[in-house]
Amino acid sequence: MSEQARAWAAAAAVPDPEVPCVTVxxxxxxxxxxxxxxVAVAGVSPTYSGCPATAFIEMAIEAALCQAGFEARIERVLSPAWTTDWISDEGRxxxxAYGIAPPEGPAGKAALFSAPEVSCPRCGSRDTAQISAFGSTACKAQYQCRACAEPFDYFKCI
Ligand SMILES: [Zn+2]
Structure with missing residues (x-):
């Protein structure tokens, strides 16, 4: 494995601090x-602007690279801006599976403030209602399924 592939593997395995079931x-x-x-340089895009997790994610990636034996540096990549479209199919x-409804289009800032139609991650019903615009973190909204009564987090679309 090349040094670069090894560095990528180390950085790519870092779990998201807010949603630990998926990697960065x-x-x-x-x-x-x-x-x-x-020096292993990792390009990292902040997710939601103002998301306090960004600094933590950068530190975690740097630490993972150091642990793999690299001198590490993080570069913040602001353009093009991250959108939920970049979440891989496996990530979705x-x-x-973790009980969080993955983002559904259309992406856009407006979607942060409106209540989109969301499928229940448990039973797949679209008969869901937003309970709160903010879930366990500002990046998520809280929903409840009317079909199975399951409350769940929805990963907001941007
Ligand atoms: Zn349901």
């Missing part, structure tokens, strides 16, 4: 890892 690679937050001389599956 599956969420699309980790954009690239490249070797610059002996894991979110659903």
């Amino acid at each position: 690679a599956e969420l699309g937050i980790l954009r690239w890892v490249e070797m610059r001389g002996a 599956e894991k979110l659903r």
Whole structure:
């Protein structure tokens, strides 16, 4: 395995601090890892602006690279901006299995403030209602399914 592949594997395995069932690679937050001389540089995109997890994620990726034996540096990649479209299919599956409804389009800032139609991650019913615009974190909204009465978090679409 090349140094770069090894560095990518170490960084990509870092779980998201807010949704530990998915990795930063599956969420699309980790954009690239490249070797610059002996230094592994990881490009990281912040998710929701103002999301306090961003600094934590950067630290966790840096720590993972250090643990793998690399001198590490993080570069914040602001453009193009991250959207929920970048969450991989595998990441979406894991979110659903974890009981979090993955984001459904259309992406856009407006979606943060409106209540989109969301499928229940447990039974798949679309008969769901938003209980609160903010769930366990600001990135999620709280929903309840009317079909099976399951409350769940919805990963907001941006
Ligand atoms: Zn349900």
